[in-house]
Structures are given as C-alpha cells and as structure tokens.
Amino acid sequence: MQKQQLDKFLLITSLSIVTAIVLGLTMFPEAGKAGANTLFSTFTMLFGTPVLLAVFAAVVFLTILGFSKYGNIRLGLGKPEYSTFSWVSMMICAGLGSATVYWAFTEWAYYFNAPPLGFQTNTTGAYEIGTAYNLFHWGISAWATYCIASLPVAYHFHVRKNKGLSLSAVCTAIRGDDKPMTPFWKAVCRVIDIIFIFTCFGGLSITLGVSVPMVSEIVCSVIGIPATFGVNLTIIIVISAVFSLSSYIGIAKGMAKISSMNTYFAIAFCLAVFLIGPTLFIAKSTVNGLGTMFQNFVKMSLWTDPVNNSGFPEGWTIFYWLYWITYTPFVGLFVTKISKGRTIRAVIMNMLLSGSAGCFFFFGIIGNFSQHANINGVVEVAKLISTGKGNFAIVQLLNTLPLSTIFIVVFAIISILFLATTLDSAAYTMAATVTPGLKTGEDPAPFHRLFWCIMLAAVPLAMMFIDAPLNTIKTCAIVTSIPLSFIIGYMVYGFVKWMGQDYAEKSAETIIAEGRK
Structure with missing residues (x-):
C-alpha cells in the first residue's frame, strides 16, 4: 500500500495557531476574557440577522429538495455499509456530543431567568417558552445546518467521484478541475x-469546556473530593484514551460500536428517569x-428583538446557529464517510427527522425532569444557574433519584x-483534511488520527485553566464560524450547479x- 502524504504546511500552520491561542489564554487570562466579550458582541450584532435568514x-431548501426528484440521487452505488440503527446512532453522536447532556438539564433555566418574546420571569409562560426554545435550538434548524453542509461534500465524493475529503477539495472541484491551479487559488485553498x-x-x-467540568463535578460528588483543574485534566486523559482507541481501531470496529452502545445507554437512562x-x-x-415550538417556528427562527434589544437572539439563537456551523465541517465529512449507498432524501430525513x-x-x-424539580422546590435549578453553579445543580438533580449513585455513574x-x-469524528476529518488526495475507500493513517485526538484537548484545557466564563467559551464558535459560513455558501452553490448538470434532464x-445498479 502506498504511503500517505501529509500536508506539512497545513499541519505546522494549524499547530502554530493553536499553540499561540493556548499560550495567550494561559499567560493573559483577563485580557483574553475581555477580548472575547468584545468579539462576541461585535460579531453577533453584525452577522446576526443574515445568519437567522x-x-x-436552509430548512426550506432541504424540505423542497427532499421531496423533489433530486432526493432520489444515490450517494454511491451498492448497499449501505452500516445498518440503519448504527447509521442513525453515529450521526446523532457525532453531531451532538456530551454538551447535550449539560444543556438538557440546564438550558431551560437560562431562558426562565431571562425569558424571550416578552415573557416575564418566574411565570408559567416563562417555564413553557423555556421548554419550547430548548427543543427549538436543538431541533430541525440545527440539523438543517449540518445537512446543508454535508450534502455538497457527499455529492462531491460519492457521485462526482472527486478526490480529496476536505473543504478545499470540494471548493476546487466546484471551481473546475480543468482550470489551472494558480498561486492565488492555492492560497485560497490553504486559507479554507x-x-x-x-x-x-x-x-x-x-463541547469540552462545558462537558468536562460537568463530568468532573459528577465524579467528585461520588468520590467525595473537590473538583479541581487536576481532576479536569484526569477526565480529559480518560476521555482522550477512549476516543483515541476508537479512532485507532477505525469507524466500523470503534465508533460504530461505541455509538450504538451509547445510544442504548442514553435511551435506557432517559426511560428510567421518565418512569x-x-x-x-x-x-x-x-x-x-x-x-x-411548531406554532411559533417562523417567529422564533426570525426573531431579532429590534425594539427592546434584550440580547436574547444574539446570546442564544444566533450563537447556537453559529455553534452548529462550527460543527458542520467534520460532521459533513463524517456523514459523507458513513452515508455511502444512501439517497439524498434518506440523508435529509435522517438528519432533520431522526436527529431532531x-x-x-x-x-x-x-x-x-429538571424543570419539575425547580417548580416544586426540590432543587432550585434556576437560582443555581444564575449564580454560575450549573454543574452543582445537575449533581443535586441526580441525587433526587432513587439509587442515585447508579444514575450518576451511568450519566x-x-x-x-x-x-x-x-472527538473521534472530529479527529478523523481533521486527519483527512491534512491527508491530500484521499480516495474512496481510504482512511487517514491511524497514528495520524491519534495525533489529532491528543491535540484537540489543548485549547479546552487552556479555557479550563483560566476558568473562562461561558461567553468566553461561546466566542470560539462565533469567531470561527463566520468565515466558514461563506465557504459553506459557495459549496451549496456548487452542489446545486452539479445536480443541475447531472440530473436536470433525467x-x-x-x-x-440508476441508483439501483
């Protein structure tokens, strides 16, 4: 087998940027927090309305595409590589991660403390709109963001049979492989x-910034020790060992089995809490x-709060849409890898319906469950959230369950x-990006994926070391997702153009x- 070549320039440049961020946050924590707040406010104000639109x-486009004849296009010939359950499980697990479990317990309380749409806090309406927005922010629009970025990559790789599993490879194919690779375009690809x-x-x-401290708090509550940075570091090492092993083994043996197992765990946990x-x-x-949520879907999707300027759309809806955009590159590349043999309609239905x-x-x-405990005074979740004790609130909620230690360990x-x-899916796609010319059926080298697994822990650890507040962590998504949005827009343009060229007359x-051949 031919030895894979690595893009050394991209590798070194990426590591240099990450190293600079880590050192800057560690050496100048207060300046880092202040700068992050300024960037967060500026970017959400300037780009908020276009992002909502x-x-x-994307939701409207995907709905029309799914019902059109183009929904029958099959992404690669042959039978699907994974069972439907494994396919759905891997997609959900890759797209969400453990940040989900933190927000599931606490997000409604943030909205209850500062309700949107003119509702007043500490009222029935505040509780109800908190639940609705919780479901809205993790529902159809979020998955539409993933899907709109995934389809161009999948079409590029499986239908057009173009080489390269990276965003720059997709953009180059859209530009036209017959066109000369000019120095300017080479520079553009580097930037992408x-x-x-x-x-x-x-x-x-x-994801790591909110999840690791939560897991640390939970583990420490069982052991009976205080949650410190050292505990966070230990948790990250354990997590890194799990996803590094999964990444090294490969998708079929590693992530597919872990995703299916975790889906069973999550379903069982939720059903137990429900019963x-x-x-x-x-x-x-x-x-x-x-x-x-469904009754107010359009209003919630386009609400900018122009009169009161409460900051809710910028601080939550716009932030969430940009947060999902940060995940679209590796979710898109990963969905491409696991969706061979599926139709465009199946991918859309899986992501928008199954994912939601x-x-x-x-x-x-x-x-x-969390909201009921707050209403009945069992755990003052909203009050704990307002004082920055969200992780402690989760531990208190779990302790209200019978056999609480078992629930805490399973959680x-x-x-x-x-x-x-x-992290496994992220490491895979990052390794694929720095491995130029990756062909259908090829995976990046295991040790290369293992390297990125380790590197991904660096920036979150710096955030935890300086004890960064939520807005500082949120800024990571805001700053990185804005330029990426323009790249995704170009990819969608190319995707539509390709479908027209290939299937408009059919x-x-x-x-x-043709898909059954």
Whole structure:
C-alpha cells in the first residue's frame, strides 16, 4: 500500500495557531476574557440577522429538495455499509456530543431567568417558552445546518467521484478541475483548510469546556473530593484514551460500536428517569413545548428583538446557529464517510427527522425532569444557574433519584462516550483534511488520527485553566464560524450547479433506476 502524504504546511500552520491561542489564554487570562466579550458582541450584532435568514432558508431548501426528484440521487452505488440503527446512532453522536447532556438539564433555566418574546420571569409562560426554545435550538434548524453542509461534500465524493475529503477539495472541484491551479487559488485553498482546522478547535472548545467540568463535578460528588483543574485534566486523559482507541481501531470496529452502545445507554437512562420521575408532567410539558415550538417556528427562527434589544437572539439563537456551523465541517465529512449507498432524501430525513426526534426525546425528558424539580422546590435549578453553579445543580438533580449513585455513574459514562464519539469524528476529518488526495475507500493513517485526538484537548484545557466564563467559551464558535459560513455558501452553490448538470434532464424514474445498479 502506498504511503500517505501529509500536508506539512497545513499541519505546522494549524499547530502554530493553536499553540499561540493556548499560550495567550494561559499567560493573559483577563485580557483574553475581555477580548472575547468584545468579539462576541461585535460579531453577533453584525452577522446576526443574515445568519437567522440563512438557517431558515436552509430548512426550506432541504424540505423542497427532499421531496423533489433530486432526493432520489444515490450517494454511491451498492448497499449501505452500516445498518440503519448504527447509521442513525453515529450521526446523532457525532453531531451532538456530551454538551447535550449539560444543556438538557440546564438550558431551560437560562431562558426562565431571562425569558424571550416578552415573557416575564418566574411565570408559567416563562417555564413553557423555556421548554419550547430548548427543543427549538436543538431541533430541525440545527440539523438543517449540518445537512446543508454535508450534502455538497457527499455529492462531491460519492457521485462526482472527486478526490480529496476536505473543504478545499470540494471548493476546487466546484471551481473546475480543468482550470489551472494558480498561486492565488492555492492560497485560497490553504486559507479554507486553516479555517476548517481552526473551526474544529473552536467548536470542540465549547463541547469540552462545558462537558468536562460537568463530568468532573459528577465524579467528585461520588468520590467525595473537590473538583479541581487536576481532576479536569484526569477526565480529559480518560476521555482522550477512549476516543483515541476508537479512532485507532477505525469507524466500523470503534465508533460504530461505541455509538450504538451509547445510544442504548442514553435511551435506557432517559426511560428510567421518565418512569421513576414525574412521568405525567414530563409527557405533558414535552408535548406542550413541541406545540409551542411548531406554532411559533417562523417567529422564533426570525426573531431579532429590534425594539427592546434584550440580547436574547444574539446570546442564544444566533450563537447556537453559529455553534452548529462550527460543527458542520467534520460532521459533513463524517456523514459523507458513513452515508455511502444512501439517497439524498434518506440523508435529509435522517438528519432533520431522526436527529431532531432524538434531541426532542432527550431534552424533553431530562429538561422537564429538571424543570419539575425547580417548580416544586426540590432543587432550585434556576437560582443555581444564575449564580454560575450549573454543574452543582445537575449533581443535586441526580441525587433526587432513587439509587442515585447508579444514575450518576451511568450519566457520567454516557457523557464520556458522547464526547468520545464527537472527538473521534472530529479527529478523523481533521486527519483527512491534512491527508491530500484521499480516495474512496481510504482512511487517514491511524497514528495520524491519534495525533489529532491528543491535540484537540489543548485549547479546552487552556479555557479550563483560566476558568473562562461561558461567553468566553461561546466566542470560539462565533469567531470561527463566520468565515466558514461563506465557504459553506459557495459549496451549496456548487452542489446545486452539479445536480443541475447531472440530473436536470433525467426523470425521477431514471434517477431511481440508476441508483439501483
């Protein structure tokens, strides 16, 4: 087998940028926090409205595409490599990660303390809109953001059979392989790949930044020791060992099995909470939240709060859409790798419907269990959130369950496995980006994936070391996702152009028949 070549320039440049960020945050923590707050406010103010419009347009576009004849296009010939359950499990686990379990318990409380859409805090309406927004931010629009970036990559790789599993390779193919590779375009490709690598670090900094301290707090509550930076470091080493082993083994033996196992764990955990906890309240509140969300979907999607300027759209909806955008590169590349043999319609349905349903199930049960405890004064979740004690609130909530130690241990395992699968998919796609000319059926070298697994822990550790507040962590997503949005826009343009060139003259029956060959 021919030895794979690495893009040394991209590798060195990416590591230099990451090293500079880590050293800057460590040596100048206060300046880093102040700068992050300024960037967060500026970027969300300037780009907020276009981002809301773009994400809503993505939902509409994917809905039309899924029902059109182009939905029958098969992404690669032959049978799918993975079972439907494994395919759905890997997609959900790669797209969400363990940040999900933190927000599932606490997110409604942030909205309850500062309600959107003119609701007043400490009211019934504040509770209900908190649930609705919780489901909205992790539902259809989030998955549409993933899907709109995944389809151009999958089409490029499986249908057009172009070489390279990187964003720059997709953009180069859209530009036209027959055109000469000018020095200017080479520089553009370098910038695209650097943005991709930097975006992965930005998005994962949020995931690790909120997840690792949560897991540390949970583990320490069982052991009976205080949660310190040393404990955070130990947790990251354990997590790194899990996803490094998974990455080294490979997708089929590693991540597919871990994702399926973790999905079973998560379903069992949620069902146990549902049955042992306030079952009727959870069911009623989840259904009510879904009704409120769907009834106000367009308004919530495009609400900018122009009169009061409360900051809610910028601090939450716009932040979340940009957060999802930071995940789109490696989710898109990873979805491409695991979706060979699936149709465009199947990918859209899986991501928008299965992905959203999984989140509704998880957030509906866990979020409303948490909300019920606050309503009845069992745990003052909203008050603890307002004082920055979200992780402590989660521990207190878990302690209200019978056999609480078992629930806490299972919850910690779910968090670690969710995070491991997310980082595994990120390490895979980062390694693929720095391995030029990757062909269909080829994977990046195992040790190369292992290297990126280790590197991904650097920036989040720096965030934890300086005890960065939530807004500082959020800024990682804001800064990195803005330039990436323009790249995704170009990729979608190329995707539409390709479909028109390849299938505009073909009927739906012809497309289906070709996919069965």
